[in-house]
Amino acid sequence: MSKDTFRDLLVGLSFILAEVLIFQHLSFFGATPDPLLIYLLWLAMKYDRVKLVLMAAGLGLIQDALFDFWGLNMFSKTLLCFMVFNFLSRRNEGRLLLWQIFLMILLAAILHNVIFLGLASFIDAYTSGFAPIIFILVNSLYTALLGSMLFIFKGN
Numbered sequence: 001m002s003k004d005t006f007r008d009l010l011v012g013l014s015f016i017l018a019e020v021l022i023f024q025h026l027s028f029f030g031a032t033p034d035p036l037l038i039y040l041l042w043l044a045m046k047y048d049r050v051k052l053v054l055m056a057a058g059l060g061l062i063q064d065a066l067f068d069f070w071g072l073n074m075f076s077k078t079l080l081c082f083m084v085f086n087f088l089s090r091r092n093e094g095r096l097l098l099w100q101i102f103l104m105i106l107l108a109a110i111l112h113n114v115i116f117l118g119l120a121s122f123i124d125a126y127t128s129g130f131a132p133i134i135f136i137l138v139n140s141l142y143t144a145l146l147g148s149m150l151f152i153f154k155g156n
Contacts, residue, residue, distance in 0.1 A: 005051070008046075009055065009058070012043075013059070015035045015059075016059065016062055023035060030138075033145070035146060036063055036077070038105060038147040038150060040052070040059070040077060041147070049082070052081050053081055056077045057074055060078060061073075069120075072116055076119060077112065080112045084108055084111070102145075102148045105144040105147035109139065110140045112140075114136060
């Protein structure tokens, strides 16, 4: 494992810890953002497909262990990274505008949440008092807003 890959793995772990320690307490209508998803979308422009999918699987499994979902995040993030890799890898040549970043993160988050809910329906992870449309739309909007803010604050 190279030094850059190890550093990116540690940054991914810090995104997971930020989600556990900070963003779970900043819920909006019961929805929370997924900063790891934003980070994996950024990694799609940096790595090749195999390394990205392995990174998504490993970080998703750690996220599942902390949230007690055991495989839902791992599979949905891995499938999402596999599906959107070609689209995102072509976008790294030029500088994207804020609305393009927002739209890409929003669509990726909606796709991730649909995959996640499809898997969760098989194991009845959400059985009581849960509105799937709120989960899909509000979580995706919240994640896209967080990603847009990170894009603004990261600078050049």
